[in-house]
Amino acid sequence: MPKDKTPEGNDVPVIELRNIDKTFRSGKTAVSAVRNVSLSVSDGEIFGIIGFSGAGKSTLVRCINLLERPTSGQVVVDGVDLTTLSAKQLRAARKNIGMIFQQFNLLSQRTVANNVRFPLETSGVPRARADERVRELLQLVDLSDKADVYPAQLSGGQKQRVAIARALACNPKIILCDEATSALDPLTTHSILDLLKRLNEQLGVTIVVITHEMRVVEQICDRVAVMDAGEVVEEGRVRDVFLRPQSETARRLIDPAYQTGSRVSLPPNTLRLAFTGEESGAPVISDLTVQCNAMVSIVSANTENIGGKPFGQMLIEMPPDAASQARICAYLDKRGISYEKSDASEGGGRMPKQAASAPSAQAPASDASNACDTSQNDVPAIGKE
Numbered sequence: 001m002p003k004d005k006t007p008e009g010n011d012v013p014v015i016e017l018r019n020i021d022k023t024f025r026s027g028k029t030a031v032s033a034v035r036n037v038s039l040s041v042s043d044g045e046i047f048g049i050i051g052f053s054g055a056g057k058s059t060l061v062r063c064i065n066l067l068e069r070p071t072s073g074q075v076v077v078d079g080v081d082l083t084t085l086s087a088k089q090l091r092a093a094r095k096n097i098g099m100i101f102q103q104f105n106l107l108s109q110r111t112v113a114n115n116v117r118f119p120l121e122t123s124g125v126p127r128a129r130a131d132e133r134v135r136e137l138l139q140l141v142d143l144s145d146k147a148d149v150y151p152a153q154l155s156g157g158q159k160q161r162v163a164i165a166r167a168l169a170c171n172p173k174i175i176l177c178d179e180a181t182s183a184l185d186p187l188t189t190h191s192i193l194d195l196l197k198r199l200n201e202q203l204g205v206t207i208v209v210i211t212h213e214m215r216v217v218e219q220i221c222d223r224v225a226v227m228d229a230g231e232v233v234e235e236g237r238v239r240d241v242f243l244r245p246q247s248e249t250a251r252r253l254i255d256p257a258y259q260t261g262s263r264v265s266l267p268p269n270t271l272r273l274a275f276t277g278e279e280s281g282a283p284v285i286s287d288l289t290v291q292c293n294a295m296v297s298i299v300s301a302n303t304e305n306i307g308g309k310p311f312g313q314m315l316i317e318m319p320p321d322a323a324s325q326a327r328i329c330a331y332l333d334k335r336g337i338s339y340e341k342s343d344a345s346e347g348g349g350r351m352p353k354q355a356a357s358a359p360s361a362q363a364p365a366s367d368a369s370n371a372c373d374t375s376q377n378d379v380p381a382i383g384k385e
């Protein structure tokens, strides 16, 4: 059923993880995969959990439906602590939680329609009703024409659509996505994320996305938790984490230069601008050039669409004289545009240094997701929220 929701969900927690610990023991060795994690996901929200390999993301998400039983802590879904349920009660509760995986996990001997039908069969849904539901679901994921083919005849993106339809079969309130797009190319990733976003909006289903790619989080998530070594090291709205990452892990995930350990300071006489989706609509660079009587050139630009709002970073080179630079900074201050100034230019920037590590300003302007047409040497109008 479609329902109203705020961009961050309905503020009613549908998933509450309380002090989750998970330790894997084998003989004398113990691996502490998740350490004292507490998180709350609101009804109707798309929540991201991001981290590098081995951070504990998969283990944590599998704790949500008790595919992994936490060593300690509570998993409260829709008001019920799953850790207290009997096996039968847990099976029933799991119908409310669909899951999709990186490797799709389809049944190769069954057609597309029969893969989608599988959870309906195991739930005892009558044949006619199941047929109707399979048709609805295949339509929902745009695969009506593939009902009778086998998984081997599908592309990766199509397989993931089947997996999504199957996960939705029993009308779950929650969908868990464990690296659901990691095996897909960027274009297919984009279309699968679009589909998830559409399903979230149409059906009101809450979605938890596990990924190591910031782009995935940027494209669909409302909020994100950053994991490192089993712990949540940072949590917040995507835009805040994206623009002002607080943890070293978030910085490394956002800025490729950090990942290679080759982070360099800004070149002389440059400014890094951050667009937060709150700036007024006038094109910034051409207006700045006129208002400040100073020519600037765009060194690089990278904007992203986060939750339907434009966000981005741009590196511009200013004239070397202090007076022009002061005018430019005053202009940006007046327009409320955050910026970081290179050490070699006059004065100091007002964006905290760490904020500048949000997405690589060094990224090529030809990036397919780049909303900036730098060939016209200006940014598109960025509207207020």
Ligand SMILES: Nc1ncnc2c1ncn2[C@@H]1O[C@H](COP(=O)(O)OP(=O)(O)OP(=O)(O)O)[C@@H](O)[C@H]1O
Pocket (backbone or CB within 6 Å): 024, 025, 031, 032, 033, 051, 052, 053, 054, 055, 056, 057, 058, 059, 060, 212
């Ligand atoms: N069944 C298991 N037995 C023992 N150790 C495990 C098991 N599952 C995971 N681990 C360990 O727990 C830690 C966290 O693993 P996990 O798969 O949750 O991380 P991740 O962030 O999802 O990584 P990736 O992105 O590579 O899948 C790792 O050190 C891993 O080796």
